[in-house]
Amino acid sequence: MKIGVLGAGQLGQMMALSGYPLSNRFTFFDTTGNPSADIGHTISDPNGQQLSSFLSQVDIVTYEFEHLPIELVKQVASKKPLYPGVEALGVCQNREAEKSLFDRLHIPVAQYRIVESAPELAEACDELMQQGAKAVVAKSITEGYDGKGQAVIRASEEAADAWQRIGHSRLIVESFVDFVREVSIIAVRSRSGDVAFYPLAENHHVEGILRYSLAPLPDITEAVQQQAERYIHQLLDSLDYVGVLTLELFQCADGRLLANEMAPRVHNSGHWTQNGAVTSQFENHLRAIQGLPLGSTKATAPTCMINIIGKMGDAESLLRLDGVHLHLYGKDERPGRKLGHINVVADDLPSLLEKVRLISTFLPQAPEPLFYCDSSY
Amino acid sequence: MKIGVLGAGQLGQMMALSGYPLSNRFTFFDTTGNPSADIGHTISDPNGQQLSSFLSQVDIVTYEFEHLPIELVKQVASKKPLYPGVEALGVCQNREAEKSLFDRLHIPVAQYRIVESAPELAEACDELMQQGAKAVVAKSITEGYDGKGQAVIRASEEAADAWQRIGHSRLIVESFVDFVREVSIIAVRSRSGDVAFYPLAENHHVEGILRYSLAPLPDITEAVQQQAERYIHQLLDSLDYVGVLTLELFQCADGRLLANEMAPRVHNSGHWTQNGAVTSQFENHLRAIQGLPLGSTKATAPTCMINIIGKMGDAESLLRLDGVHLHLYGKDERPGRKLGHINVVADDLPSLLEKVRLISTFLPQAPEPLFYCDSSY
Numbered sequence: 086m087k088i089g090v091l092g093a094g095q096l097g098q099m100m101a102l103s104g105y106p107l108s109n110r111f112t113f114f115d116t117t118g119n120p121s122a123d124i125g126h127t128i129s130d131p132n133g134q135q136l137s138s139f140l141s142q143v144d145i146v147t148y149e150f151e152h153l154p155i156e157l158v159k160q161v162a163s164k165k166p167l168y169p170g171v172e173a174l175g176v177c178q179n180r181e182a183e184k185s186l187f188d189r190l191h192i193p194v195a196q197y198r199i200v201e202s203a204p205e206l207a208e209a210c211d212e213l214m215q216q217g218a219k220a221v222v223a224k225s226i227t228e229g230y231d232g233k234g235q236a237v238i239r240a241s242e243e244a245a246d247a248w249q250r251i252g253h254s255r256l257i258v259e260s261f262v263d264f265v266r267e268v269s270i271i272a273v274r275s276r277s278g279d280v281a282f283y284p285l286a287e288n289h290h291v292e293g294i295l296r297y298s299l300a301p302l303p304d305i306t307e308a309v310q311q312q313a314e315r316y317i318h319q320l321l322d323s324l325d326y327v328g329v330l331t332l333e334l335f336q337c338a339d340g341r342l343l344a345n346e347m348a349p350r351v352h353n354s355g356h357w358t359q360n361g362a363v364t365s366q367f368e369n370h371l372r373a374i375q376g377l378p379l380g381s382t383k384a385t386a387p388t389c390m391i392n393i394i395g396k397m398g399d400a401e402s403l404l405r406l407d408g409v410h411l412h413l414y415g416k417d418e419r420p421g422r423k424l425g426h427i428n429v430v431a432d433d434l435p436s437l438l439e440k441v442r443l444i445s446t447f448l449p450q451a452p453e454p455l456f457y458c459d460s461s462y
Numbered sequence: 463m464k465i466g467v468l469g470a471g472q473l474g475q476m477m478a479l480s481g482y483p484l485s486n487r488f489t490f491f492d493t494t495g496n497p498s499a500d501i502g503h504t505i506s507d508p509n510g511q512q513l514s515s516f517l518s519q520v521d522i523v524t525y526e527f528e529h530l531p532i533e534l535v536k537q538v539a540s541k542k543p544l545y546p547g548v549e550a551l552g553v554c555q556n557r558e559a560e561k562s563l564f565d566r567l568h569i570p571v572a573q574y575r576i577v578e579s580a581p582e583l584a585e586a587c588d589e590l591m592q593q594g595a596k597a598v599v600a601k602s603i604t605e606g607y608d609g610k611g612q613a614v615i616r617a618s619e620e621a622a623d624a625w626q627r628i629g630h631s632r633l634i635v636e637s638f639v640d641f642v643r644e645v646s647i648i649a650v651r652s653r654s655g656d657v658a659f660y661p662l663a664e665n666h667h668v669e670g671i672l673r674y675s676l677a678p679l680p681d682i683t684e685a686v687q688q689q690a691e692r693y694i695h696q697l698l699d700s701l702d703y704v705g706v707l708t709l710e711l712f713q714c715a716d717g718r719l720l721a722n723e724m725a726p727r728v729h730n731s732g733h734w735t736q737n738g739a740v741t742s743q744f745e746n747h748l749r750a751i752q753g754l755p756l757g758s759t760k761a762t763a764p765t766c767m768i769n770i771i772g773k774m775g776d777a778e779s780l781l782r783l784d785g786v787h788l789h790l791y792g793k794d795e796r797p798g799r800k801l802g803h804i805n806v807v808a809d810d811l812p813s814l815l816e817k818v819r820l821i822s823t824f825l826p827q828a829p830e831p832l833f834y835c836d837s838s839y
Contacts, residue, residue, distance in 0.1 A: 098482070102479055102482055102483070105475070105479055105501065105792075106479070106787070106788060106789040106790055106802075107788060107790060108790040108792050108802075110500065110792070123487065124482065124501065363784070363785060363807075372781065377777070377778060377781050378778060378781045378782040380781065380786075381784050381785065385762070385763075386762075400754075401754060401755060404749065404754050404755045404757065405755040407740070407758050408740060408758065409757075410483070411483060411484060412483040413483055413484060413485040415482075415485050415487070425483075425485075430740075
């Protein structure tokens with residue numbers, strides 16, 4: 086099957102690497118003018134003039150990037166089967182629509198308000214803080230990515246300045262959640278409605294960029310895993326979703342989960358599945374969109390994904406370590422850029438954490454690897 | 463690193479799929495006029511006129527196919543680093559040279575003679591049978607592949623006919639070994655001389671085509687594994703070999719191993735390592751030839767490789783089974799053609815064998831999966 090992918094970054098490239106063994110071939114359509122996928126065929130076309138040529142080369146279309154012009158995506162969907170659909174993409178492009186969906190499905194989220202001016206922002210800050218929030222986060226409704234277009238506000242006096250800096254006409258203001266850790270659940274739904282769930286991963290971000298994901302988690306109870314599965318299952322069914330969906334959550338001190346946001350695609354926090362699960366998120370996404378049975382999402386060993394950001398580090402020392410799998414994207418070094426990731430696998434959590442600590446010393450600027458799931462921490 | 467590959471079949475394609483995550487990119491040079499690799503860039507050039515263009519596009523060269531014109535390979539080696547080297551290829555192209563090397567290194571083989579006429583062939587048959595062989599196998603010295611150019615002879619009266627049919631001027635005649643099973647060992651040697659060994663696999667051929675490989679084997683003693691390792695280690699060192707080498711062996715009823723033949727490349731009997739070992743043979747070959755540390759060759763679970771020959775079978779039913787990994791080569795169906803393989807993984811041997819039996823029912827013309835390592839058999 087010939088698969089068209091909207092977006093042409095590392096997620097698309099890794100999807101293609103998983104799809105070759107299924108006899109899939111890939112054509113990428115890049116709207117950014119800056120594609121990095123270097124496998125199959127890439128059409129880089131920021132003006133959308135080669136869309137029909139792209140569509141004529143593929144049987145079905147998926148996306149690996151959600152910051153796509155929605156009109157273009159609608160055009161695609163009118164010509165070829167598109168998975169996941171336009172609705173899922175639309176919801177994920179708009180924080181307000183996303184929160185409304187969570188509300189409608191009774192998926193708990195942090196308290197929030199929608200505001201349309203600096204005074205409204207100040208008022209919302211006061212209101213949320215009166216209800217217990219120590220701080221709030223103001224975010225643009227659209228086009229947020231990796232912490233951009235956001236501001237943390239600790240007192241309503243800061244609201245005017247934050248409004249100015251964000252520079253959007255409609256913001257969402259959320260109570261800052263006093264969480265113990267960030268987790269994510271990745272699930273996949275097939276064309277026939279079958280659903281499979283990966284175990285929750287613990288994620289560590291620095292300045293909005295994911296640095297570590299660890300799974301499976303020994304300190305997640307069956308009840309919490311099932312709660313996360315129920316939430317994402319509701320999202321999948323309500324969107325008649327086909328493919329991989331990611332739901333990022335906060336876990337509170339009492340174990341409770343609050344939904345943060347979702348991504349309608351394979352996700353950085355699911356890269357551990359390439360070496361730590363029976364079937365990777367990439368393969369399962371491809372199985373789902375072409376109507377094949379889903380593969381097992383079972384974890385095979387304690388695994389940690391470590392992003393390589395900005396500078397490559399010492400690949401030779403890394404490869405000398407047992408259980409290290411390197412996944413490079415073929416990109417040049419640049420501050421803050423995701424150049425690749427490492428998946429490291431071990432027999433048990435203590436030896437995994439020991440390896441992760443060692444690996445972090447080979448990576449320039451890697452943050453200290455401290456995990457909530459580490460009971461010795 | 464830009465890697466040139468001589469040969470452009472499925473082995474090259476799988477090598478490339480393993481090399482992308484190491485930031486490798488691939489150019490294939492095909493001398494058959496019939497390339498199937500569909501990744502990176504392929505130059506199909508049976509007359510060798512585009513060799514300099516190929517060489518200008520790559521940093522180092524390897525091969526995935528040993529039936530290459532040796533003069534062309536020498537030209538390559540004079541221009542770019544070539545791993546494994548010309549000598550290894552030369553030895554593997556010539557059964558006589560190969561047997562001499564085994565003899566020189568005291569690696570036991572079946573008794574054999576070299577003959578240059580039909581009467582000499584008849585005489586060799588008589589001699590070997592007097593020494594106990596129930597039958598002999600006559601093979602052309604060069605260009606043997608997958609059972610072609612061979613004849614089994616049960617009485618010296620059949621020699622003239624066999625000589626005629628094989629149609630070569632120089633043959634090797636080997637005593638037919640009364641083996642209990644065929645096994646193979648795959649090893650990899652780095653540029654700095656480090657060596658790593660995969661566990662022995664049990665292989666089943668039908669009409670010279672591999673159908674099943676199973677590893678690791680519960681009924682191989684540590685002593686037998688180490689014997690195989692010593693043999694292949696001697697071969698690797700004596701050829702100053704860099705990359706993956708495969709040694710096919712017969713195991714006799716008393717446990718003893720006799721070398722059959724070797725292949726200077728990644729091998730069909732090592733495909734199980736893609737899903738059943740920490741590092742696949744493809745990744746380790748690439749690590750070796752570019753001077754990177756070797757990865758662990760440890761098996762992670764009982765695994766069976768099942769070739770898909772001639773007809774595709776029911777991919778959907780296959781993918782429904784837990785632990786099944788499909789590896790298709792993107793080829794059209796044709797009798798006797800390798801279209802892909804399945805790697806199936808299980809927690810223990812009995813459940814692996816049960817899965818293999820089930821899988822064989824989904825594949826047209828799959829032989830009955832009977833394994834020597836199955837104690838219930």
